[in-house]
Amino acid sequence: MEENRKVSAGFRKGLRSELHAWQADGLITPEQSEAISCRYALADMSKESVGALMFAIYLIGAALIACGVVSLVAWHWNEIPAMVKVVLLVGATLACHIGGFWLWKVRATRPLLGHGLVALGTLIFGASIGLLAQTFNIHSNFYNGMAAWAIGALVMAYVVGSIPNAIIAIVTSFIYWVGWMDDNPDTLCLYPFLAAAGFLPLAFLLRSRWVVVPTLLAVGISVVSLAGTEIGLLAAGLAAVGIGGLYYAWGIQSTRRDLDYITSPARFFGNLCLAIIAFLLAFREIAYDVPRSLRHLSDHWLWLVPTAPALLAAIAMCIFAAIRPRGRRTPMSPAVLPAALLLLAGLGSTFIIYRDLPSQGTGHYSGHIILIVSANLALLALAAGMIASGVTGISRLDFWAGVVLVASLIVSRFFEYKTGLLGKAAAFLACGVGLIIGGVAFENYLRRRRLVHA
Amino acid sequence: MRRITLWFILAVLVQLAILAVLPARKVYALMTGTRVFLKVAPVDPYSIMSGHYMSLSYDVSRPGDGRRRGTASPQNTPLLQSWEDLKDNKKVYVILQAGPSGLWEAQAVHTSRPKNLAPGEVPIRGRKTRRGIKYGLETFYFPEAVRERINDDLRSHPNDASVEVKVDAFGNATLVRLMIQDRVYE
Numbered sequence: 200m201e202e203n204r205k206v207s208a209g210f211r212k213g214l215r216s217e218l219h220a221w222q223a224d225g226l227i228t229p230e231q232s233e234a235i236s237c238r239y240a241l242a243d244m245s246k247e248s249v250g251a252l253m254f255a256i257y258l259i260g261a262a263l264i265a266c267g268v269v270s271l272v273a274w275h276w277n278e279i280p281a282m283v284k285v286v287l288l289v290g291a292t293l294a295c296h297i298g299g300f301w302l303w304k305v306r307a308t309r310p311l312l313g314h315g316l317v318a319l320g321t322l323i324f325g326a327s328i329g330l331l332a333q334t335f336n337i338h339s340n341f342y343n344g345m346a347a348w349a350i351g352a353l354v355m356a357y358v359v360g361s362i363p364n365a366i367i368a369i370v371t372s373f374i375y376w377v378g379w380m381d382d383n384p385d386t387l388c389l390y391p392f393l394a395a396a397g398f399l400p401l402a403f404l405l406r407s408r409w410v411v412v413p414t415l416l417a418v419g420i421s422v423v424s425l426a427g428t429e430i431g432l433l434a435a436g437l438a439a440v441g442i443g444g445l446y447y448a449w450g451i452q453s454t455r456r457d458l459d460y461i462t463s464p465a466r467f468f469g470n471l472c473l474a475i476i477a478f479l480l481a482f483r484e485i486a487y488d489v490p491r492s493l494r495h496l497s498d499h500w501l502w503l504v505p506t507a508p509a510l511l512a513a514i515a516m517c518i519f520a521a522i523r524p525r526g527r528r529t530p531m532s533p534a535v536l537p538a539a540l541l542l543l544a545g546l547g548s549t550f551i552i553y554r555d556l557p558s559q560g561t562g563h564y565s566g567h568i569i570l571i572v573s574a575n576l577a578l579l580a581l582a583a584g585m586i587a588s589g590v591t592g593i594s595r596l597d598f599w600a601g602v603v604l605v606a607s608l609i610v611s612r613f614f615e616y617k618t619g620l621l622g623k624a625a626a627f628l629a630c631g632v633g634l635i636i637g638g639v640a641f642e643n644y645l646r647r648r649r650l651v652h653a
Numbered sequence: 654m655r656r657i658t659l660w661f662i663l664a665v666l667v668q669l670a671i672l673a674v675l676p677a678r679k680v681y682a683l684m685t686g687t688r689v690f691l692k693v694a695p696v697d698p699y700s701i702m703s704g705h706y707m708s709l710s711y712d713v714s715r716p717g718d719g720r721r722r723g724t725a726s727p728q729n730t731p732l733l734q735s736w737e738d739l740k741d742n743k744k745v746y747v748i749l750q751a752g753p754s755g756l757w758e759a760q761a762v763h764t765s766r767p768k769n770l771a772p773g774e775v776p777i778r779g780r781k782t783r784r785g786i787k788y789g790l791e792t793f794y795f796p797e798a799v800r801e802r803i804n805d806d807l808r809s810h811p812n813d814a815s816v817e818v819k820v821d822a823f824g825n826a827t828l829v830r831l832m833i834q835d836r837v838y839e
Binding site for chain 2: 324327331336
């Protein structure tokens with residue numbers, strides 16, 4: 200049974216140190232200790248950490264060599280004929296790939312070194328693309344080269360199951376998208392869909408948080424940015440609520456520990472996405488600008504391409520998570536749904552009130568106050584939810600994240616609105632003292648819980 | 654042979670195919686193209702990825718600019734005066750012909766590949782952009798060692814820079830060398 204793949208390294212480390220203490224205290228027999236040790240492969244931990252260290256060394260070495268190759272290409276060594284240069288780099292790419300594959304998969308004598316060499320092969324493949332542009336004076340936008348690099352790295356990542364290749368593919372594809380969007384701001388872009396279709400199955404295949412995190416970031420950032428390019432913050436806000444809701448609902452739809460590599464980052468980024476958009480929209484100046492973006496709404500439809508699927512997918516995922524039996528889904532934070540609904544209500548009301556804005560000219564408007572209030576309430580709800588889940592789930596991280604959110608909300612509002620210095624002083628003092636009292640109370644609560652359990 | 658080995662060979666072939674496809678048009682133009690000389694107006698940015706290069710623009714990047722006062726009739730020079738009205742990213746074919754100085758000049762602009770060209774006329778394919786017509790000839794890479802010399806040459810002879818280009822039968826073009834007065838850079 201591969202239980203060691205289903206739990207975190209931290210859990211296994213703690214368990215290994217506790218096992219000795221439990222055995223010494225007579226809580227478990229040596230046989231039971233051995234059985235637990237076997238179940239979680241605790242004996243292999245030293246080997247695994249040495250392996251991880253060696254792999255990191257090989258990868259850093261590969262990255263340094265790749266930097267050297269890129270610099271060499273950039274130096275444009277002119278004594279060597281163009282074709283020889285091409286043959287040299289293509290040969291180096293092939294040598295790294297074939298040698299790496301041999302050591303990793305065929306002979307399997309030095310798998311870590313072999314894997315590092317395959318990653319180096321893909322890095323040199325990227326350098327070769329730059330060299331070809333240089334040798335043949337290919338005039339093309341740099342991001343097209345990044346797209347070619349991403350395709351090569353992605354194929355290799357799928358075939359050999361390589362996390363470094365997957366990361367190269369995600370990063371280069373994201374750079375491609377940034378460059379492309381800068382040059383084609385008003386053009387249909389399918390990058391978020393292609394990124395999700397290309398990288399999410401890879402993340403499942405490799406069962407790696409290192410692949411999940413950049414994938415969630417690439418998809419989320421591209422969806423929100425594309426939505427916001429055309430009609431500004433209103434669409435970006437809707438898309439962010441969609442992506443935040445989708446990620447969060449995805450993160451809570453399962454309690455399986457072997458899916459923690461994907462559900463845990465999804466929950467985190469879902470919360471983060473909602474918190475960022477609520478924080479931004481809570482500012483008076485930003486909220487005031489939201490209706491302006493609706494002036495030319497009838498001329499635009501591209502913002503719907505990322506926004507509508509994000510919202511629909513979020514709704515579908517929420518329904519899926521809601522109908523799962525209680526024991527098979529992670530309990531939902533009581534604040535996330537109200538926060539998302541508050542944001543949607545604020546943005547939706549702004550849309551309804553101002554959708555005819557072009558006909559109203561450029562006069563002053565005040566309907567954005569609904570958006571400001573709903574965003575502030577959403578932020579407060581998220582913070583309260585984090586603090587509550589920190590207390591009930593005994594998680595210091597959640598608790599302090601919620602506290603920081605409340606503090607940032609209060610500080611932002613006080614700097615934003617002109618109030619008397621006495622009022623500011625009183626508010627800061629009250630918040631500071633309240634924060635310390637709350638922190639002490641929480642620590643005391645943690646201590647009591649530990650005492651009770653002991 | 655194990656299945657993973659076959660897949661691995663396929664993945665390596667995909668990478669090699671990408672490397673082969675990228676310069677394919679340029680190589681074909683180099684091997685089969687007609688030699689054309691164009692007058693340039695260069696600038697000199699720096700690229701971390703590909704070393705030193707110049708961004709070039711040409712007289713033919715804005716066809717018609719030098720001919721507005723000329724005698725060519727609109728019937729013989731379709732779109733020469735009105736190509737700027739085309740949509741951005743629109744594919745165009747610019748007809749080139751050697752001028753008296755040996756440098757080639759734009760005679761006409763077409764939105765499809767022209768047939769029945771007169772002897773000495775060469776169609777070159779480009780795309781209309783906000784900054785003129787781009788032919789894929791706008792970047793010239795050079796070794797780090799000659800950077801200062803190119804800069805000095807350009808400062809000394811700003812109006813004497815030209816490039817040799819090869820244009821294939823499909824209108825694809827590739828840059829062969831840069832010439833500044835009597836000095837050649839490849």
